[in-house]
Amino acid sequence: xxxxxxxxxxxxxxxxxxxxxxxxxxxxxxxxxxxxxxxxxxxxxxxxxxxxxxxxxxxxxxxxxxxxxxxxxxxxxxxxxxxxxxxxxxxxxxxxxxxxxxxxxxxxxxxxxxxxxxxxxxxxxxxxxxxxxxxxxxxxxxxxxxxxxxxxxxxxxxxxx
Amino acid sequence: xxxxxxxxxxxxxxxxxxxxxxxxxxxxxxxxxxxxxxxxxxxxxxxxxxxxxxxxxxxxxxxxxxxxxxxxxxxxxxxxxxxxxxxxxxxxxxxxxxxxxxxxxxxxxxxxxxxxxxxxxxxxxxxxxxxxxxxxxxxxxxxxxxxxxxxxxxxxxxxxxxxxxxxxxxxxxxxxxxxxxxxxxxxxxxxxxxxxxxxxxxxxxxxxxxxxxxxxxxxxxxxxxxxxxxxxxxxxxxxxxxxxxxxxxxxxxxxxxxxxxxxxxxxxxxxxxxxxxxxxxxxxxxxxxxxxxxxxxxxxxxxxxxxxxxxxxxxxxxxxxxxxxxxxxxxxxxxxxxxxxxxxxxxxxxxxxxxxxxxxxxxxxxxxxxxxxxxxxxxxxxxxxxxxxxxxxxxxxxxxxxxxxxxxxxxxxxxx
Numbered sequence: 099x100x101x102x103x104x105x106x107x108x109x110x111x112x113x114x115x116x117x118x119x120x121x122x123x124x125x126x127x128x129x130x131x132x133x134x135x136x137x138x139x140x141x142x143x144x145x146x147x148x149x150x151x152x153x154x155x156x157x158x159x160x161x162x163x164x165x166x167x168x169x170x171x172x173x174x175x176x177x178x179x180x181x182x183x184x185x186x187x188x189x190x191x192x193x194x195x196x197x198x199x200x201x202x203x204x205x206x207x208x209x210x211x212x213x214x215x216x217x218x219x220x221x222x223x224x225x226x227x228x229x230x231x232x233x234x235x236x237x238x239x240x241x242x243x244x245x246x247x248x249x250x251x252x253x254x255x256x257x258x259x
Numbered sequence: 260x261x262x263x264x265x266x267x268x269x270x271x272x273x274x275x276x277x278x279x280x281x282x283x284x285x286x287x288x289x290x291x292x293x294x295x296x297x298x299x300x301x302x303x304x305x306x307x308x309x310x311x312x313x314x315x316x317x318x319x320x321x322x323x324x325x326x327x328x329x330x331x332x333x334x335x336x337x338x339x340x341x342x343x344x345x346x347x348x349x350x351x352x353x354x355x356x357x358x359x360x361x362x363x364x365x366x367x368x369x370x371x372x373x374x375x376x377x378x379x380x381x382x383x384x385x386x387x388x389x390x391x392x393x394x395x396x397x398x399x400x401x402x403x404x405x406x407x408x409x410x411x412x413x414x415x416x417x418x419x420x421x422x423x424x425x426x427x428x429x430x431x432x433x434x435x436x437x438x439x440x441x442x443x444x445x446x447x448x449x450x451x452x453x454x455x456x457x458x459x460x461x462x463x464x465x466x467x468x469x470x471x472x473x474x475x476x477x478x479x480x481x482x483x484x485x486x487x488x489x490x491x492x493x494x495x496x497x498x499x500x501x502x503x504x505x506x507x508x509x510x511x512x513x514x515x516x517x518x519x520x521x522x523x524x525x526x527x528x529x530x531x532x533x534x535x536x537x538x539x540x541x542x543x544x545x546x547x548x549x550x551x552x553x554x555x556x557x558x559x560x561x562x563x564x565x566x567x568x569x570x571x572x573x574x575x576x577x578x579x580x581x582x583x584x585x586x587x588x589x590x591x592x593x594x595x596x597x598x599x600x601x602x603x604x605x606x607x608x609x610x611x612x613x614x615x616x617x618x619x620x621x622x623x624x625x626x627x628x629x630x631x632x633x634x635x636x637x638x639x640x641x642x643x644x645x646x647x648x649x650x651x652x653x654x655x656x657x658x659x660x661x662x663x664x665x666x667x668x669x670x671x672x673x674x675x
Binding site: 108110111112113116117118120121122123135154155158159160161162163166167181183184185188189192193236238247248249252253256258259 | 398443532
């Protein structure tokens with residue numbers, strides 16, 4: 099269970115992770131600059147298990163996967179949005195963060211306590227008591243997510259663990 | 260009845276899929292720029308010893324060249340060591356240019372190929388009839404290990420463009436207009452195919468601008484069917500035969516859209532989204548602090564030809580910083596030979612080395628808070644070219660050159 103950080107439409111990769119910080123791949127550095135140009139308070143206050151909630155076309159822009167990995171290193175467990183930009187959608191999966199698509203993001207407010215049932219496709223909003231349904235991700239994608247992302251998933255597949 | 264995207268992905272996967280199906284496809288080329296350092300880091304963690312094919316991986320270093328700080332220098336050093344260790348055949352160092360220019364220039368693009376790159380503007384090679392698309396660095400580590408990746412076969416939007424571009428309007432104005440009409444999400448998850456006499460008459464450079472910027476409406480691939488012009492441009496650069504891939508006459512498209520460019524005015528994308536498009540005349544008069552002409556979108560010889568003609572014998576406005584960045588050294592040398600670089604320098608331009616530099620706010624032209632810029636690049640998100648409190652407009656090289664002279668956003672018609 100975690101809290102919802104709610105943002106608007108078209109949250110792009112430049113505000114998710116500014117280009118000026120693409121000079122290092124250190125997880126703690128990435129975590130410290132996540133969402134910096136959108137919400138300077140986010141990186142300081144985000145907690146393990148929190149979720150991001152956006153509107154339409156979440157993650158549009160660059161292919162930089164730091165826009166997804168920075169969230170992972172902050173402890174974010176899922177991104178919920180009306181729709182995703184295609185590269186971001188793949189990057190989130192490859193980082194082990196499920197991208198959840200639902201038109202009903204309006205039923206989640208900033209700070210609501212959220213619990214996810216990925217298998218059955220249910221977002222439990224513990225603050226409002228409301229359940230939001232979504233199409234569960236295909237099983238081959240859930241395998242990647244459950245393995246913790248593409249790297250651990252491929253290691254398993256290639257037998258290089 | 261397949262589209263170009265369906266045909267290419269079926270060939271690459273050995274499957275008989277249609278739009279909506281998921282295939283596992285083998286790639287013809289895998290491109291990574293400076294983020295090859297991150298790909299390599301992820302690749303090493305896979306526990307695989309050798310890349311799947313050291314002749315199909317292409318690495319042009321372009322985002323921060325020469326290295327602008329120690330962290331970047333360390334990353335580029337790691338790439339050079341990896342290139343030696345893995346015997347990567349196609350490595351292009353800091354003296355080559357921007358990846359999306361280098362890929363076709365150095366013969367790594369062929370019609371019908373499936374190309375992936377760790378950069379969103381990898382769609383550029385659609386200008387040569389390839390299916391090329393952007394992926395993340397971790398995904399690329401998987402490609403380096405296995406040579407393949409899963410892809411959903413996209414539905415395709417067919418865009419027909421007809422008419423001659425009026426004086427003062429260029430391929431950049433066309434694609435900005437289309438993005439404004441379709442919106443930033445308009446082609447998300449879709450392939451786009453471009454047809455019509457406007458596309459046939461367009462230069463290779465202009466087609467690259469169109470395919471490059473189609474990413475800004477979400478396109479997964481932005482394919483212009485190859486013609487004699489395409490083959491002629493590629494022939495001295497590629498090895499082996501080329502075979503164009505074309506859609507069947509009864510191919511099934513999700514949507515078909517027509518544009519007539521005969522009355523197209525010069526366009527501009529306003530802060531802070533690429534689909535916030537209007538005619539330049541709507542925003543004319545806004546003062547400018549910086550103008551950037553260059554990048555993989557509009558940093559080619561014919562772009563500089565337009566700019567040099569406008570700047571010939573003139574001086575830029577004293578309050579404007581004009582920065583020019585050629586897309587590659589091949590372009591740079593050609594522009595020197597033709598005298599364009601001298602003309603631009605005499606007018607007051609700072610010419611930077613080929614690379615991505617200011618486009619993503621990396622270096623060589625960062626804007627301060629409260630400043631306003633106009634750029635020929637492809638993205639104007641908040642903070643893209645520096646301070647989150649700066650503003651960036653996107654336009655054609657002609658609009659940029661004229662605006663650098665006047666010091667304010669200016670419609671180029673009447674100056675040509």
